[in-house]
Amino acid sequence: MSQPRSWRGKAGRTMETQERRWIGRDLKRREDPALVTGKARFTNDVSLPGMLHAAVLRSPHAHARILSIDADAARELPGVHAVLTGRDALELIDPVPCFAAEPVEERAIAVEKVRYNGEAVVAVAADSRYVAEDALGRVRVEWETLEPVADAEAAMEPGAPLVHENLDSNVVYDQTFTFGDVEGDFARADRVIRRRLRWPRAAPAPMEPSGAVCAYDSAAGRMDVWSNTNMLNFVAWTIAGTLKMPPHRVNFHPMYTGGSFGSKHVLGKQVAIAGALSKATGRPVKFMEDRADNLMANDSQGPERVYDAELAVTDEGDLLSLRLHTVDDYGAYFMFAITGNTNMMAQISGPYTISSVETGIKAVLTNKNQQTVFRGAGSDVGNWVLERLVDAAANELGLDGIELRRKNFIQPDQFPYKIPTGNVYDSGNYPAVLELALGHADLDHWRAEQERARAEGRYIGIGIATAQQRSTYFSTEFWFHNPAPATGLTTSPESVRIGIGPTGGLTVTMFSPFWGNSPETVVSQVVAEEFGVDPEEVAVDYDSTMHGLPSAGPGGSRMTVMLSGAVRGAAAKVKKKMFDIAAHLLEASPDDLELADGRVWVKGFPVEERSLSIADIGMKAYWHKLELPEGMEGGLEGSYTYDHPYASMPSDDRTDLGAFYPIMGHACHVAVVEVDAETGRVEFLKYLAAHDVGTVVNPRSLQGQIRGGIAQGIGIALYEEVRYGPEGENLSASLDEYLLPGAPDVPRVEVLHHETPSPFTEYGVKGGGEGGRMVAPPAVTRAVEDALSPLGVKIGALPITPEKILTLTQGREA
Amino acid sequence: MKPPSFRYFAARSADEAVGLLAEHGAGARVLAGGQSLVQEMNARRVAPEVLVDVNPAAELAFVRQENGTLSIGALTRTSQVESDATLDGSLTGLREAAARVGHVAVRNRGTVGGNLAHADPAANLPPVMLALDAEVVARGSGGDRSISAANFFLGPHRTALAPAELLTEVRLPLPPEGAGSAFIEVSRRDRGWGIAGAAAVVALDREGGISDARIGLSGVGPTAVRARPAEEVVIGERPSAELWKAAAGAAAAALDAPPSDVHASGRYRRHLAGVLVARALAAAADRAERRN
Incomplete structure (x- = not known):
């Protein structure tokens, strides 16, 4: 199979030209009333009769062997019902799900040794969380401390202590991918721009930590799980394996999720702790992480990468080729393998016509909480690295950064455009997005301000980034980095069911839970569009795994695309049956009917007597069997499983990864900052974001997504970093140490939209969930660097803290 | 938790x-x-x-000015000080410090007495009290005693209060006519724990010379500290940018090993102390000039 295979979604390539009534309308989010009045039911709101509360004893050491655990005093405390060590739990639970081919085993409660500061050692179930925490204070652990592997560089040294003794080395993955004629392009280049760039470890830190309530019923052999784990109808069955349960006897209930940012895809560990304790006690058990649990041990930290990055350019400013070699600190486990690095291969060459790419990845295990995926999933890092190189190229070539970008953009007539890695960009208009941004940026004004400020000894800087926001992943991303895939997964589905009741009420059921975005708003707008009803009339619900249909759930900016496709597919089925019933009753051909304003009409006869309302048809479908066409099933519902609209397989030699993230958005951000060169504080004077994510379904909710993402992008640029000390001790286990930007730290953001509809998705929708966070870091970095350019400052590491700014400015003086 | x-x-x-x-x-x-x-x-x-x-003890919540003394009851919420316009004039710096104690929800609950008695080295009110020459009133079973702010803070979260003593109020002499004050802090975020802060009170004589100056610093040692060497540099001189710079240098040089943590090194804190001293003095002197 050397040639990639392609296919298209059922409805195929449709450029929507018809007038739309609901898609694109700026409607209030229907999720909000429940959220802002405290009525939404989160995992921690679940309370069951007889429910116990769990707490976890966490390792004070980064790397240590457990010699013995004395938990007798904890067990004797009144109100304590179970105390489980890792060894006790072996009978109850298996290792937590790991999607890597490499043999890296993680258990919810450590058995022989701990591999990071904060790893679970003992779990307790008690009458209250208070008593459970009291019990933890009575546990005595005898440790043999081991030399910690506190950073990736130390971990790679020969003779370094091993995080996992079954591996020969802490370098768990080491591959270089070459796409196109990298050597030739570098040989042709007039100049090579080189930078060493460091991206800091971050934590998603959502408002709501992760957790689960598990209720084991030994008589029925069944477990019920209420958890904010997200990929219910995709991979929750693997968590059933951890629970040592047959998947069809574990029911995961969909819960409202208070933010995830990638941290709640698969909460194997949290469910396993509650599940093991429920099995041990025969009672429902709640385990909710508190803030310290979440920051120390959530298994969702972001990449921590050092890049040796090279960009081959000509003197005229042609960007030819890219060489990126990274050492990435994965922490103690390897749940999603190198997904964060494969993800960025979807858009590694950005919006530019770079013709070849080499990317080397060394994934290193250390004594830290593990890295999985955090909003942007590695493509955030890729954008920052590429835009740093482009800015550096502009400086070194003496060219204007905007001109350099414009010169190298992929042009609108070049789509679909295949980039060197094999991924395909479906559509785009990068010059138009840039012009839209520049039209509102008022750069002449800000450049004059900059001059004026410099004369007064103040430092104003302008940063511009033009970068990609890939959306709608395909599952080859999870395994194509491995020459011998364990699964070869080629599906990434999303399903809905649409039902019309006897009185005409429309109900839509989703099989992925609410994760903080706007799935109910999106779904009701699309259903309204399809049936000609008001979105307010549509009821939206979620269903559990026992009643589930294939749904991969949120992640990789896909839900608006996938739900639109699924709704359209299900609506087509329901409408077909409505037309069949109506045709029978109206004595017309189904082909002569049309659905408008909530009624089925005979085309060309706009008289009410010759039409049927949705309710008329619903009533017939449920209550009037003998009036239905001969042999027709009763009821009126349809479900549809939509899969990726445009994807292809990787080539066997992996010189072509196939189309795996083709629904490509784009954005241009403009940041203007003032830097206080005496204190190192950064203040925003302006922030502008122009995005193109195809057809916009709801401008209001998209703007919220973009603004929230920008807040997180500013976080990584200026504030956020998970820090570990020389002994591997976690120095960021509270929100006093792990600094999230607060409302006053985030500027007012002007959001602009350009719409280039995708030719491959329903309505031309693209995903926009991660773009804010993926594009803000390079814009902010450049703005700070530009401000300090009179001092010769170059920025190669985030976050840019006040002290770092001082060090950089003083470095110039020294 | x-x-x-x-x-x-x-x-x-x-x-x-x-x-x-x-x-x-x-x-x-x-x-x-x-x-x-x-x-x-x-x-x-x-x-x-x-x-x-002590929340039910309403008698402990008050702000009073009489006979040249300002008294603030220990249970007075920080937000009350922040919004008390009668403190404007020479005590603007006190309001500024109160306004930067965390976010509004924290200030609506947090108290003046608590901020002082908790004695966090990075808290805002201790350096202000040092600069304002305040005294703290402690009540024990034997009655009241007063402790000068200079003797009150002993170390991180350690004060001169005996275990059975309650901080009931803080008293400070109103600065002379023609004095100005300011509090300036640098924190990683707009609000939240400061890396370092400086409170300054500057009094000017009729000729515009500095007749008195007192400076308190937070975040640069185990307790809030007076920056006496910087005060000595400016007293008797006329306000100028060069003078503030000299004071900054004196303040930074005199610090004894400022602490390092995840947010900043001791070296950066020392630098910041100088910058903040200069800015706080400039702001306080500017206010004093405008009042004269």
């Missing part, structure tokens, strides 16, 4: 609180706004056996 069990007593008056503290000994702690203590308890870094809640 749940505290171990404790016993709770509500005190309806300062005397009742003092009685309860005496009765329960060293295991008892005073609960005022709870903005620091409760967090510490939840993290199980402290585990008092008894909490004496």
